[in-house]
Structure formats: C-alpha cells, structure tokens
Amino acid sequence: MSKTLESPRNHQTLKIIKSAITSRLLLLSLILLWRTLIDPYDTSSPLDPDCLSTDHQQQERHVIQFPRIGSAIEDSIVWDSVYFVRIAQCGYEYEQTYAFLPLLPACVVLLSRTVLVPLVSVIGHRAVLALAGYLVNNVAFVLAAVYFYRYTESLYALLSLGGLYHLISGASNVAVLWFALSGCARSNGVLNAGYLCFQTMHQAYDAVFLQKRAHLAVKVLIVGALRCICIFIPFIAFQAYGYYNICHGHSLDETRPWCKAKIPLLYSYIQSHYWGVGFLRYFQLKQLPNFLVASPILSLAVCSVLHYVRSQPEIFFSLGFRASNGEKRPTASPLSLDRVPESNSSHLKEKSSAKMQDKYTVRQRKQRIKGDNYVLLDEYDSLEKPRYLSTFIVPCTLHLLFMAATAFFVMHVQVSTRFLSASPPLYWFASRLLTSPGTGKRWGYMIWTYSTAYILLGSLLFSNFYPFT
Template identity: 90%
Template sequence: MSKTLESPRNHQTLQIIKSAITSRLLLLSLILLWRTLIDPYDTSSPLDPNCLSTDHQQQERHVIQFPRIGSAIEDSIVWDGVYFVRIAQCGYEYEQTYAFLPLLPACVVLLSRTVLVPLVSVIGHRAVLALAGYLVNNVAFVLAAVYFYRVSVIILKDPEAAFQASILFCFNPASIFYSSIYTESLYALLSLGGLYYLISGASNVAVLWFALSGCARSNGVLNAGYLCFQTMHQAYDAVFLQKRAHLAVKVLIVGALRCICIFIPFIAYQAYGYYNICHGHSLDEMRPWCKAKIPLLYSYIQSHYWGVGFLRYFQLKQLPNFLLASPILSLAVCSVLHYMRSQPEIFFSLGFRASNGEKRPPAASPLSLDRVPESDSSHLKEKSSAKMQGRGSRGSKGIIMYSWMNMIH
C-alpha cells in the first residue's frame, strides 16, 4: 500500500504515541521544576538502611562517578515509591511491605540488572532502581494510551471520538501517579490490553493480561468481572436463543476456569506471604491474621497499618479530596446517566434484552484495527452514526464496565 494511502487510524495511533510521550516529558519537567522550588512534603526518601537479608547486602562498594546525580534521583523516591524500590533492593522484609504486589518490583529488578546495569557505577544501585521504575511506568503509560485508543474505537465505533478521548487520557488529572514509581501505569496497560483482547475475541490472551494485572494491583482480580459478564451473556444465548443447555454448561465451565486463572496470581501471592510470615511459628508467635479461617494478609495489612477498608475512606476529613475529584466524578456520573436515559432497556437489563443484531456486532481482530483503508474511513463514520440509535449491547456493556473499572481504579 502506498504511503499516500496510509490508514487514518495508523496516523491517529502515532499522534497518540507522540501526545503520550509529550505529556510524560512535560510532567517530568514540572516535577523537577517544583522540586527545586519547594521542599517536598514527604521526607522518607533518605531512609535507606542495610537490607536485613545477607543475600541482598552485597551493595556496590566502588566509587560512584556522579554521586550528585544519583542523590537527586534518590531524593525523588517518595510515598509508595519508597516501598517499591526497597522491595526491588532487599525483597519482602517486613509485614507491611506485602501490601505492595510484586510485578513492578520484578520489572525494576529485571531492568536494573540488564539494560541499566552499566549505570550502577555511575549513579549508584538505588538510583538505578529508581530510574528503572520511572522508565517502566512511563513506557507502560505510552502503551496504555495506545490500548485505550484501540478499546475506544471498538466500543464507540467512532475513531475520531476515540482519538479525542485518548488525547484526554494522555493529559488526565492523575498523570503524576502514572509517571511516578507507582503501579497505576502497569495496571492500566494490563487492564486495557486485557479488555481489548477480550472484545476482539482473544479470550485466552485477555485472561493472561488480566491475571498479570492482578500481580500489579490487588483490584486486578476485579477484571474477572468482564469474563463473568461475557459468560453470563453466552450462557443466556445458549439456553434461551439456541436452546442448547449442554452448550451453556460448557460455557459456564470455561468461564469459571478463566476467572480462576485471573485469581491465581493474587492467591499465590497470599500463600507466599503466609509461608514467609506464619509458617514454622507456634500459635502464640503467629500474627493475628495467620490464625484466621481465611488468612488474608493483604486486607489485614491495609486495615492494620493504614486504616484502609470498605467505606472507611468516606469520612468528613476526606471532603477536600472528594472536592478535588468532583469534576471527573461528575463527568463519569453524567455519562452513565446519559446512557441510562438513551438506552434504558439495555441498561437496566444489563444487555440481556438487547436485540440479537445488537448483541452480535462483528468482532474486530487485533490486526484489522490498524489496517483500515483510508477510503473506508468515511464509511466507518457513517456506519457508526447509523448505529448510534441502536448501539450493540456488546459495546454498551463495554462502556458501562469500562466506566466501572476506571471509577474503581
């Protein structure tokens, strides 16, 4: 195909990549600027005691070439970043560190021991770990923006609207978390990627991405809800439309197995924590959560050390934070209400009462997204506008579930 016939969607993807990179560079520049003008509120960055385990105490003893650069990078390790860098440096030493799941520290360790290993003698080991964390999260954000666009194209059936939404995502109000040593970028990438593959028909690939999202953040297990929703509709179709009960049983079994696969990483992580903290101790020496019928380390840590729990955040002292989030929350609520009013039957029936034509739009393949000829772009827009009055339940479900995921996140 001639370069003059380049797909508009490919062009929009490149624009999104450029916007995502630009937004990251702009944000990192602002971070550096404000750190030079204002002293940071969090002062935990200098805390760097020796690792408890002798296996992790082999720190570099040679002279660092540029200690001031290394020190400047280490000064940026604040809030949750302190825990992630510490885990990458020393492993899981204390009970409270198990609140931070292992995918980000694992990526940091891998990058620091391969691509960035020459920099250890230049800026120091801990600075390299921090640099690896920044690199992982900012690259993940750029990829997440691309998957955000791909998902939006399928759901909205309007490439232009999807493009505008993706640009807004690149400059979203929570950008600081997506460029710091946090798990937001990895979680967004894996969740959006899993959702893209799910609605593209690659369910097994989606399961893998969703399972990995559960290695980044605990709420990754909620991504199993997408598969549960899909399974319910497939079982409904098998029983009431196709009149094949045995097919419904098969669908339910496959759906259950896929959901279990998504839960396995988080369950394995809980078992790992139980083995390290509880195994081999007498009943009197065990921590309180070890004695529970279902010993959940994660929920105990969140409650015991940080007072986090169901509805505990809803306190009067948190009112300023709710006011800060009110613009985005208002947009999300208004969007849901607008859809509810425009498609009440589909909304309140969770898509079960959608017509058969609405339920089964053609699934886009991963390759076809980037190979739409330019001559077809106007046809796509006409087709998308014609479907606005009866948008498919698959797209409807995607919009509702996607909004739900982002509000939780």
C-alpha cells in the same frame, strides 16, 4: 485491508504515541522545576538502611562515578515508590510491604539487572532501581494510551486496558493473560474477571436459548470459570506467599491476628491495620478536604454511569439481553467488535471496505443541517468507531460504578483519581462532552481546566512529598 485504509490509522496511532510521550516529558519537566524551586516536605527519601536479609547484597558499596546525579534521582523516591524500590532492592521484609503487589518490583529488578546494569557503577544501585521504575511506568503509560485509542498507575492501566481490548477483539485467552498480570500489579485487577463472567453469561444464554445446545452451554460455563480462576491465581498466590513467610512455622501465640482467620487474607488486614481502610471509616469531619479533592473525578464517574443508563436503559437493566427497542438481541458475542453474523460478514466487509476506500481517497465528508445544529456525518466513523452506547459498555459501566463506590465508601477517598484512571467510560463520557454543542461543550472545557490544574498542582505537591492523591 488496503494501504489507503491502514495509513490513516497508523498516522493516528503515531499521533497518540507522540502526544503521550510529550505529556510525559512535560510532566517530568514540571517535576524538575518544582523540585528546584521548592524544598520537599519530607527529606527522608535518601535514607537507605541495609537489607534485613543477607540474601540481598548491597550492590552499591563500590565507588560511584557520579554520586550527585545518583543522589538527585534517589531524592525523587517519594510516597509509594519508597516501598516499591525497597521491595525491588531487599524483597518483602515487613508485613505492610505485602500491600504492594510484585509485578512492578519484578519489572524494576529485571530492567536494573539487564539494560540498566552498566549504570550501577555510575549512579548507584538504588538510583538505578528508581530510574528503572520511571522507565517502566512511563513506557507503560504510552502503550496504555495506544491501547485505549484502539478500543494511569500506568502499568495496571496498560494491562487492564490491553486485556479489555483483546477481549473485545475476540482474543479471549490473550485477554485472560493480560488481566491476570493486572492482578499482579494492583489488587483490583481481580475485578477484571467480571468481564469474563459477563461474556460467559451471554455465551451460555446463546447456547441454551438461541442455539438450543445445552452441552455447549456447559462447555462455555466450564471454560469461563477456568478463565476467571486464572485471573485470580496471581493475587491468591501472592497472598499464599505472604502467609508462608509470616505465618508458617510459628505457634498460634506468636502469629499475627490475620494468620488465625478462617480465610487468612493478608492484603485486607494490612489495608485495615496500617492505613485505616474500611467501610465508612474515612467519614470524618477532618477528612472533608480530601472528599473535596476527590469530588471532580467522582462526579465525572457518576455522570458517566447516569448518562449511559439514561441513554440505553433497556440494554443496561437487561444486562445486554435486550436491545434498545426492547427486542431480544441477535446471536452474537456481547464483547466483540465484530458483531456481524458470519453469513452476512463477507458482504458487509466488502461494502464497508468500498465505502472506507472512497472516504480516504476522495476525503469528503457529507454534511447535514438539522435545526440549528451543524452535524458532520463520517461514513468511516459510522462503521468502525467503538460503539459507545452498545452492549459491551455494560460491564465497563458496572466496573466503574463498583470502583467509584469503593473509592467513596471504603478507601482513602483522595486516591480516587488514580484509582479510577484506568476506567474507559470516564474518557468516553468526557470526550462526548467535548464534542457536544452548547452546555455540554462548556462542561468539557471545565474538564480540561480541571485536568490542567491537576497536573500542575499534582506535579508540585506529589514530587515534593506533600499530601496529594
């Protein structure tokens, strides 16, 4: 591809990076402002008892050069970050800490022992761990924004969106690696195996009914199954690690109740026992304010799903096996940006390349008036933009639907915003509202208003240990 084509794309990527960094700096400034003006609700974050295990030596027992700076950083350790920093510092000491998967603590430890190790004597070990957590999550946020543009629990969003991008781009093995790592960051990362199942299902269908090659279908199913297993392995391995540490070597009378189950799954027991997570267990009158807090993001999720279903019912209800006109789809990978048969690919690429070059050299847009609506026709966009209403959106929409239902019926509903933040259909639908005329655009402005209010209120409450999502 020529430089004239790459230059605008690189320019847009750079713009995305700058916007993401600016948003992070703005949020950090708001947090510092609120921390200065308001006393935190819980002041226990500086507490730092010794690790239970002697294998984890306290590294901050020497003289610290700037203890006040270190103390200020430690004061910002609130909510789940208390667990993540403690795990990075002392390992998995208590049963409930196994609800927090190991990828983020591992990244924090790695960064604190390499790049940030000179700061240990300056601000203290625990403050360095907190600083490493800030860096990991904010860098992941920026990179996740780039991946989302090409195709936020920032680390999980990066791995989930990155895996989906590579899968759609045709790099299935790379996608498996990213999805597997997402399972090390959050338990719902294992749901990303559904994308591989969807791809395998379509590839097997092509092999049997379109290519008439049954042996190829068997190969496709085996490869797909192995890829899905690879995505599950990190989460299963972590559960086995917890079982070994807590259950192994104890008699039945001494072991925890979950150790005696036929499938001893530590994660689900912790969520149920310590946090009261379970089907309809949060449906209580006193939790009504939390349902109201979650209503905007859940409403957006439901509207996103309904919009796609109503726009392309044939594709959705046939799981992509039929096109919008009711005909069987042609042979092509259902999760790929390149859906062009090889025999026609060269000709189309030459044709599209010529059109895009003309677009970026002359920089003209065709315009058309249709009724009272003003429409811009962009030839580059019509050829290259992600197909919002196409087959590969089916698994994305089903994934969002399952996540939203889980957040509403099973989880603590107030965490829905963070839980659903890595779902691409939410942003696709919101962007369509913003670019739609009339009523749609007004709804888009309401989304902007909600997002702004969420940032302002969230940075105030969350950073000061007040209840928030």
